[in-house]
């Protein structure tokens with residue numbers, strides 16, 4: 001949690017008259033219990049995540065019945081600030097609605113963490129995007145009775161996954177974890193919910209997103225709590241990641257940020273999959289960085305520079321100081337994405353792009 005973020009969260013606490021019928025006014029939500037770590041983290045060569053050591057805990061409360069779960073810091077090299085992807089849990093007499101399901105290896109721990117505050121049955125899961133830290137425990141929670149929702153593209157990505165970055169075929173999916181209730185993004189209805197649930201005193205909107213982090217993204221808005229789960233097209237730990245093989249793009253991430261500027265008000269709490277909770281204003285410097293890097297990479301590529309040359313140009317240097325988790329791997333991935341996107345970018349077919357294999 002940055003100091004700036006803390007000040008913003010305190011700002012919500014004193015805003016006691018808003019919204020008129022919302023739960024946010026009751027006792028000053030959101031309440032942050034365990035902020036994500038800041039690093040720097042290092043892991044020895046050959047390190048493997050010790051899943052048995054990772055705790056899944058309630059790290060923030062967005063309203064009396066809308067909690068966030070997240071994992072321990074400093075153990076998972078994919079997400080050292082807090083293992084896995086955030087899970088949101090809306091609970092009450094109408095049952096539990098979950099946003100994402102965490103990594104497969106911590107499925108039971110995630111369920112036990114939910115049971116610390118509710119015995120209500122798990123009824124609904126919505127997946128914000130396909131990555132394993134967000135969908136890994138889908139099959140486990142389907143067996144608890146959940147109906148899984150997502151964009152149709154996510155379902156297709158899961159059923160027929162793109163090859164891995166090294167060109168090797170991806171493993172077959174666990175069919176029990178594949179979403180069965182689907183909807184699609186359409187530019188003509190941008191920003192409108194595909195599904196709305198009225199349950200547990202809350203109104204929840206599943207809003208399909210344009211291809212951005214992947215081609216199957218959904219953001220989830222909780223109207224009364226004034227919270228939007230914005231998943232991974234924005235991140236503030238490590239450099240941006242557009243999963244182009246699964247249909248993502250940096251240009252789509254710019255569109256996603258612009259849509260959030262319209263959907264959110266100045267007080268809306270935005271919940272990224274990783275890093276710290278933010279307000280919409282905090283997305284703007286990130287947007288400016290995306291525009292800047294795309295322009296610089298485009299110029300270099302137009303001059304005939306190779307990917308190796310562009311990586312060597314160290315274009316992210318001006319941003320390293322303000323980017324937590326700025327590992328070499330994270331910056332190289334970002335610059336490689338930009339390089340691939342500015343010229344000969346493959347189109348999306350069935351939620352995926354035929355990206356060039358890299359060694």
Ligand SMILES: [Zn+2]
Nearest residue numbers: 085133232273
């Ligand atoms: Zn994630």
